[in-house]
Amino acid sequence: MHILVTYDDGIYAPGIYALAQSLKKIAKVTVVAPDSERSSVGHAITLSHPIWVRKVNRKGRLFGYGVSGTPADCVKLGVKVILKKNPDLVVSGINLGCNDGCSIFYSGTVAGAREGALMGIPSIAFSLDSFTNPAFAQAAKFAIRLARLVSQKGLPKGTFLNVNVPNLPASRIKGVRITTQGKIPIHGTFSKRKDPHFREYYWLRGKSPVKKRELSVDTYALNQGYITVTPIHCDLTDHECLASLGNWRL
Numbered sequence: 001m002h003i004l005v006t007y008d009d010g011i012y013a014p015g016i017y018a019l020a021q022s023l024k025k026i027a028k029v030t031v032v033a034p035d036s037e038r039s040s041v042g043h044a045i046t047l048s049h050p051i052w053v054r055k056v057n058r059k060g061r062l063f064g065y066g067v068s069g070t071p072a073d074c075v076k077l078g079v080k081v082i083l084k085k086n087p088d089l090v091v092s093g094i095n096l097g098c099n100d101g102c103s104i105f106y107s108g109t110v111a112g113a114r115e116g117a118l119m120g121i122p123s124i125a126f127s128l129d130s131f132t133n134p135a136f137a138q139a140a141k142f143a144i145r146l147a148r149l150v151s152q153k154g155l156p157k158g159t160f161l162n163v164n165v166p167n168l169p170a171s172r173i174k175g176v177r178i179t180t181q182g183k184i185p186i187h188g189t190f191s192k193r194k195d196p197h198f199r200e201y202y203w204l205r206g207k208s209p210v211k212k213r214e215l216s217v218d219t220y221a222l223n224q225g226y227i228t229v230t231p232i233h234c235d236l237t238d239h240e241c242l243a244s245l246g247n248w249r250l
């Protein structure tokens with residue numbers, strides 16, 4: 001098995017190191033990731049600038065390829081230029097911060113997996129539900145298990161798996177839930193501040209935590225201490241609305 005690994009926090013982040021080292025136990029791994037952090041770039045691709053690629057060492061050994069582009073660029077370029085063939089799997093992560101619910105529209109980590117799915121390659125995104133004191137071990141361990149299963153069973157064309165893992169020790173993780181994507185939009189709030197030149201600026205603050213006992217939804221199951229696995233497809237057509245639009249006499 002050959003796995004292409006990417007991640008929006010960049011090739012020097014701890015999360016991608018944990019993921020790559022873990023997946024190397026079961027597969028040949030090629031790391032192609034942005035050369036600096038590109039969090040929240042969504043599914044952007046680079047069309048108006050050149051894209052530079054250079055080899056990156058970590059801990060004195062070749063770790064992968066650092067790319068001056070987005071996670072989606074990395075998957076495209078990784079497949080077309082570096083591997084020159086489809087890998088068996090694209091795996092993105094392990095992100096610092098969860099990507100549940102509507103986060104998937106903003107997340108570069110999720111976009112890496114979505115790009116793989118768009119290219120017809122089975123793909124998985126992994127995110128850890130914390131920004132501080134990340135413990136990647138459980139997520140990295142689960143990545144091995146899920147990568148093996150996906151390579152055995154495959155996924156429908158255009159569908160990838162979005163995985164969120166609580167930042168808890170193994171003994172406190174309650175299990176794995178197959179979930180739907182949460183629907184709470186991320187409104188956030190802007191805090192207003194002043195720079196050293198007394199000019200006002202704004203900083204968007206993230207979503208607030210939500211608690212509900214609906215364990216079929218990623219956001220709530222994750223908050224209750226479950227690993228969540230949500231199948232996401234690239235076809236965003238609303239088929240119910242499609243039928244009713246037919247009656248509009250456009």
Ligand code: MN
Pocket residue numbers: 008009038039040095096108109
């Ligand atoms: Mn990120």
